[in-house]
Amino acid sequence: MSASGEHNINLYNRKELFLSGIADVCEFTENTVEMTLDEGYLGIDGECLRIDKFDSETGNIRILGNICAITYYNKGLSQKKTKKKKT
Numbered sequence: 001m002s003a004s005g006e007h008n009i010n011l012y013n014r015k016e017l018f019l020s021g022i023a024d025v026c027e028f029t030e031n032t033v034e035m036t037l038d039e040g041y042l043g044i045d046g047e048c049l050r051i052d053k054f055d056s057e058t059g060n061i062r063i064l065g066n067i068c069a070i071t072y073y074n075k076g077l078s079q080k081k082t083k084k085k086k087t
Contacts, residue, residue: 005038009070017044017063017070025054025061033063037072045069 007021019035019042026041027034028051033044049065 041073
């Protein structure tokens with residue numbers, strides 16, 4: 001991952017998502033990908049999601065599928081999950 005904590009998103013036609021600055025993938029299903037960033041968490045919601053490539057050294061990831069939502073969370077993962085269940 002970048003030493004500066006830089007994070008970028010490139011989304012193409014809601015089907016192909018490239019991200020940089022990813023520290024780790026916390027959870028993955030065909031409907032959700034949850035990742036950690038330097039400053040919190042990032043959640044991707046969609047359908048038929050799959051991680052095509054993830055390089056933990058560079059922090060780059062490519063996700064394919066039907067992307068429906070990209071959500072940032074600044075608090076801990078347990079608070080994120082609680083918040084998500086309420087909506």
